[in-house]
Every structure is written in C-alpha cells, then in structure tokens.
Amino acid sequence: MNSIKYRHEHKLYINLGDYYVIRTRLKHLMKLDRNSKGDEGYFIRSIYFDDINDKALFEKIAGVNHREKFRIRFYNNDVSYIKLEKKIKNNGLTAKFSTLVSVDECNKILNEDIDWIRYKDDDLLKELYIKMKSELFRPKTIVDYNREAYTYSTGNVRVTFDKSIRTGIFSKKIFDKDIPTVKALDSNIIILEVKYDEFIPNIISDILQIGERRITSVSKYALSRAFG
Template identity: 75%
Template structure:
C-alpha cells in the first residue's frame, strides 16, 4: 500500500454565481487542461458494480476504504478508451488506469471476458476476477461536461462538472444519441479540488466561496437513481 500515490480530493456543490466568480479568478493563475477543446470537454463513463451494488452502498454509507471500476472516453473519441480503478482510503484517493481498444471495451461490456486470462494487464485481470467471482457488471452510464484547470505547484487540478446526465435503457457507451436524463438542476455545478501533499495558499484563497463545505458528491450514486 505504501507504493500507492494518494491524492487529496474535495468536492463542493456550487451555483452559477459561484462558478463565474471562481472561473474568472482561476483563469488568472491556472491554465486549462491541455486536452480541453474550447473551455472543456465531454466525459462519458460506464460504472461497474456487483450483484449487491456494493460500490453504491459503500459510497452512501461512507465506508473508509472503497473502490470502483469504470470505463471512460472523452469527446466520444473511441480511439482513446480507459479502464480505470479508483480507490478511496480514509479521505485520500488513488487512481489506476489502462488503455483498452474499442473491441476490448465492447467485449467486456457484453460479458465476453475469457480473453483477459491471456493478457499481462493486471488491471484487466482484476476486473476479470471481479466479473467472475463477484458478478461485476456494467451498471449505468454517466455523462457530463468538464472544465479543468491545472497548477504545477502541488499538482493541483480544479474541475467544474456540469450537465450531469444518467444513461437510461442502454449500456452502449459509443451511442452518441444515447437517451439520458439530467440528475441535477442545470444551475448546480460540481467543483472538484485535487492535489498531492499540499494545496498552495494562492489556490486555497481563490476557492473560498461563502460558507461552502466539502460534501460527499458521487456522480455514480446520483445517476444510479435513474439508470
């Protein structure tokens, strides 16, 4: 466990007024993520859970150590797909990821996983074991638009996530016309603040917005209500 690189991660619900204030401040000292197109990019993820919805209920219950698996793509670009495992441990987070092909993604989502036994990829093999022994299955698609800013000191990353939607009636992650429903009011935005060992004072001062407090936001949990 000591070899795992953990990061701090804090989340807030903010309103449009907060967003415009913070955005104008951040743009003066931080730069947009290099993968942004215009002011941001579109993210689509499909989350896995077991037959008892363990990941969902551990999140709701606030279990100190928990993990979740997802497949993610950006701007509907099927040439760059990632399988990710996110670990939460006593308030700190770590993420492991590996690139997979569109063919491999479709096989996983359809339950065709025996080929994974012959790969050397440890993350794929971990997912395979969970799909076989714990009946892990793709549960729901989560869509949203992200605006991301980075700051090198402290490896800070600040994101604004908006237009959060849950996919319904389908697990086809490549369907650009996938039916989806909004899970939050359009005026509510999720602010995420991530950093390594410390948060520079200049950033900490900027993100002070009224009486906002850290909150246990989970886009996966929000979307499971619908999907």
C-alpha cells in the same frame, strides 16, 4: 499496483453565481487543461461497474472510509483512447489506476465476453475479470458530463467544474452518441472538484475558500443510479 500514490480530493456543489466568480479568478492564475476544446472544456462519457449487491453504490452512500470503483471512460467521443480505471478512496485520500482498452475489448467486456482477459498481461484487466467472475461485477450505468479543468504546477493542483451531468440509465451502448439520457443534476448546480498532492497553495485555497464551503460526499455514479 504495489506503490500507491494518493492525492487529496475535495468535492462540493456550487451554484452558477459561485461558478462564475471562482472561474473568473482561476483563469488568471491557472492553466486550462490541454485536452480542452475551447473555454468550456471537454466531454466525458463513463460507464460504471458494480457487483450484484451494488456494493460500490451503498458503500458510497454509507461513507465507508475504504472503497473502490471501476469504470470505462473516454473523452470528446474519441474512441482511440479508452481507459479502464480503478479508483480507490482511503480515509479521504484517492488513488487511481488505469489501462487502455480497444473498442473491441470494451464491447466484449460490456457483453460479458471476458475469457480472453486470462491471456492478457495486465493486472487491472485481470482484477476486473476476477470481479466479474466471482462477484458478478457488471456495467450498471452510463454517466455523461462536460468538464472544465484547470491546473497549477505547484502542489500539482487540479480544479474542475463538472456540468450538464446526465445518465444513460440502463443502456450499455457507450459508443452510441444518440442514446437517450436524462438529467441527473439540476443544471444550475455544478460539481467543483479540487485535487492536489501534499498541499494546496494558499493563493488557490483563498480563491476556492474550501475551508468556508461545505465539503460534501458527491458522486456522479450515485446521482445517476438514482434513476435505475
């Protein structure tokens, strides 16, 4: 983790009208993410961690310049590819580290059976272990949503639309497809995310009109924690 590759990341709320206009223009220019299941993209389920004082939540709300969050995530209900992720935000730039975990390892972590991590040669798992032991890190909430993603090679640009955001509130059963969830954001509101390396090509920024739209502090984790 010594060499950190930071990216620019902007998030904002848009309405359905904006979504359809931007989407129509992007589809002629950018490629649909290869993991997409048709035009509507793919399903993401995550479970987020926080400490006993909800540090990650309150630092997000307060807009702290340097902060981090941990989550476990998988896509399209495919449990053969599960990731433990750590995301860092530093003065508006973001970086992400990840490692693969199995269903069994994931269940053990969620049930606080973590002593086995001491024998793993994995820095990220060991960092989570230390936080669970010393800071009482625990899984807090499940977040579900559908993501429609587009990529553009120049500038390594990625534009995503996150829709149908729901939360599992207090449940930790991330492999249960039938857990009850509640809507965390109005269905008519979509989260637009734009990520890129050193620059964003004008042809993309003109479509998105990032400079004319209000960049907001959007967090699906914070939205979901409003319910518990």
